[in-house]
Amino acid sequence: APTAESVTATSAPPPPPHFVIVPLPAQGHIIPMVDLAHLLAERGARSSVVVTPVNAARLRGVTDLAKRAKQPLEIVEVPFPPAVDGGLPPGIENVDQITDYGHFLPFFLALQELAGPLEAYLRAQATRPSCVISDWSNSWTADVARRVGIPRLFFHGPSCFYTLCDLNAAAHGLQPQADNDRYVVPGMPIPVEVTMDTRPGFFNAPGKEWEVLREAAMEAMRTADGAVVNTFMDLEDEFIACYEAALGKPVWTLGPFCLYNRDADAMASRGNKPDVAQSAVTAWLDTMDTNSVIYVNFGSLARKVPKYLYEVGHGLEDSGKPFVWVVKESEVTTPVVQEWLSALEARTARRGLVVRGWAPQLAILSHRAVGGFVTHCGWNSMLEAIAHGVPIVTWPHFSDQFLNERLAVDMLGVGVPIGVTMPVLLFGDEAMPVGRADVARVVSALMDGGEEADERRRKAKEYGEKAHRAMEKGGSSYESLTQLIDNFTLEGGKKL
Ligand code: UDP
Numbered sequence: 001a002p003t004a005e006s007v008t009a010t011s012a013p014p015p016p017p018h019f020v021i022v023p024l025p026a027q028g029h030i031i032p033m034v035d036l037a038h039l040l041a042e043r044g045a046r047s048s049v050v051v052t053p054v055n056a057a058r059l060r061g062v063t064d065l066a067k068r069a070k071q072p073l074e075i076v077e078v079p080f081p082p083a084v085d086g087g088l089p090p091g092i093e094n095v096d097q098i099t100d101y102g103h104f105l106p107f108f109l110a111l112q113e114l115a116g117p118l119e120a121y122l123r124a125q126a127t128r129p130s131c132v133i134s135d136w137s138n139s140w141t142a143d144v145a146r147r148v149g150i151p152r153l154f155f156h157g158p159s160c161f162y163t164l165c166d167l168n169a170a171a172h173g174l175q176p177q178a179d180n181d182r183y184v185v186p187g188m189p190i191p192v193e194v195t196m197d198t199r200p201g202f203f204n205a206p207g208k209e210w211e212v213l214r215e216a217a218m219e220a221m222r223t224a225d226g227a228v229v230n231t232f233m234d235l236e237d238e239f240i241a242c243y244e245a246a247l248g249k250p251v252w253t254l255g256p257f258c259l260y261n262r263d264a265d266a267m268a269s270r271g272n273k274p275d276v277a278q279s280a281v282t283a284w285l286d287t288m289d290t291n292s293v294i295y296v297n298f299g300s301l302a303r304k305v306p307k308y309l310y311e312v313g314h315g316l317e318d319s320g321k322p323f324v325w326v327v328k329e330s331e332v333t334t335p336v337v338q339e340w341l342s343a344l345e346a347r348t349a350r351r352g353l354v355v356r357g358w359a360p361q362l363a364i365l366s367h368r369a370v371g372g373f374v375t376h377c378g379w380n381s382m383l384e385a386i387a388h389g390v391p392i393v394t395w396p397h398f399s400d401q402f403l404n405e406r407l408a409v410d411m412l413g414v415g416v417p418i419g420v421t422m423p424v425l426l427f428g429d430e431a432m433p434v435g436r437a438d439v440a441r442v443v444s445a446l447m448d449g450g451e452e453a454d455e456r457r458r459k460a461k462e463y464g465e466k467a468h469r470a471m472e473k474g475g476s477s478y479e480s481l482t483q484l485i486d487n488f489t490l491e492g493g494k495k496l
Helices: 004-011 027-042 053-058 060-068 101-112 115-124 141-148 160-172 208-222 233-247 264-268 278-286 306-319 335-347 361-365 379-387 401-412 436-447 451-471 476-489
Strands: 018-022 046-051 073-077 131-135 152-156 182-184 193-195 226-229 251-253 293-297 323-327 352-356 370-375 392-394 415-417
Touching (some): 018 115, 027 152, 027 379, 046 115, 060 073, 101 208, 141 152, 141 208, 152 208, 160 226, 226 233, 233 251, 233 476, 251 476, 264 278, 293 306, 293 361, 361 370, 379 401, 392 401, 392 436, 415 436, 451 476
Parallel strands (some): 323 352, 370 392
Antiparallel strands (some): 182 193
C-alpha cells in the first residue's frame, strides 16, 4: 500500500526538467543553441548554456532578454582550458577568432579539456540535471554524461538531408561513378551525387589526429540517446524519417529555432553585438520597396581576399539593384581596400548599404523590403531565409554548404546557384573565382521577376508560412518540443 509519504511525492507536480546545453564555440553553433535554450525556457524548462568567458561576454544580451522575459535560462561560464602543448595563442575561444590554419587542431584538442569543468558543474547541482544537449562535435561530453548518469542528446547543426548523407557516407562509403570524379551517396531516397571536394563529413582534414576526432564524434552520436535538429517536418519530412530510421533513435526536429526571436530586442540579442545599430538598418530598409533589396552576407567565418571582394562589390553595383552588403572588418585589409569600398559606397549611396562587421541578420531577413539573399549556404543562414520566405542565390564555400545548396536548389526550389563546384578555404583563398558578371547575373535572375523567379519566390513564401506554422501551438516543431520536455520531465528521461 502506498505510504502517506509516497502519495505526497506522486501527487506533487514533477519539477520542470533541466537541460544543460553545450555548444561548439562558433557563432553558427552558439546562435542556434542559444535560440534552443530560449525555446526550452519559454516553455518552463530550465536551460543552462555552458560557454567560456569570451563567448559568455558576447551573450550578455541573452541574459538580459531572459531576465526580462522571466525565463529560467542561465549562461554558465567555465574557463577556457590552456592549450595542451601551447599551440594556441591565449584569448582564442571561438572559431571566428582563428586566423591561422595551424590553430584549428589545438583549438579542438583544448576544448576536450572542458570535460572536467562540465562534470564539476553537473555534479554541483542540487538536483541532477535531466539531460545534456551537446553539439555533435563535442564528443568529450559523452563520457561526462555517462559518468554523471545523465541522458545525452546531440545537436546536429545542418539539415537532416545533409546529416543523413554524412551518416550514410560514413557507414557505407561513397560509390564511385564511371565518369571522372563523381560519387553517389548510398542509401539516400533520391540520387545524391558529390565530388571528393563536396562530399559530406566534418573533420575531414588529413592526418591521424583529425581522424581520431572524427571517429570520436561519430561514436558519440552512436552512443547518444537521440538527436535534436534545427529543421521542420514540412521542409524535409522524408529525410527526417530516413535519418531517424538510420540513426535508430529519436530525432527531435524543433525548428526553425530563429523564429523564437519575434521582436527587435530578441533579434538584436543574437550573436555578436551588431557594428551598426539594428534600428538604423531597419530604418533604411523602411524606405525601400517591398521585395526590392538583395541582402549579401557570407556568414560568420568565410573571408574574401580583396580581389574577390572587389568582384562582389562591382557585381552588386552592376546589377543595378538596391542592396545590403555585409563586409567583415577582417576583409578590409589595407587602406587601398578601404578607399575602394568608400568610393563604391559613394557611387551607390542611394540604393546600397554597406554594413561593416557584424550585421543584424535576422532583422534584415525578416524585413519586408528584402526580396533575396546571396548566401554561403550555412544552414542557419539558409533556414533563416526560408523561415522568412526569402529566395536565395546559393554560393557555397565549404563543408555542408554544397549539400545545403542541393537541398535549396533541387529539392525545395528556392535557390538559384551561382555555379561554384569547388570549396574555398576559410580565409579567403578562392579555388574557383566568381566574377562580377556572375554576381550581377544571378542577382538579376533572382530579383528581376519572370516565370522562374516568381515560382522561386512563391515557393520560398510557402515554406516561410509553413515554418511559422510549425512553430505555433499545434505545429510539428512546437509539439515535438512538448514531447521532448515531457520526456525529460520524468526523472532521467525514462521514456526514451
Ligand atoms: N550572423 C549574423 N550577422 C552576421 C553574420 C552572421 O547575425 O553579420 C548569424 C547568422 O544569422 C547565422 C549565423 O550567424 O545565425 C551564421 O551561421 P551559418 O550557419 O549561416 O554560417 P557560419 O557562420 O557557421 O558559416
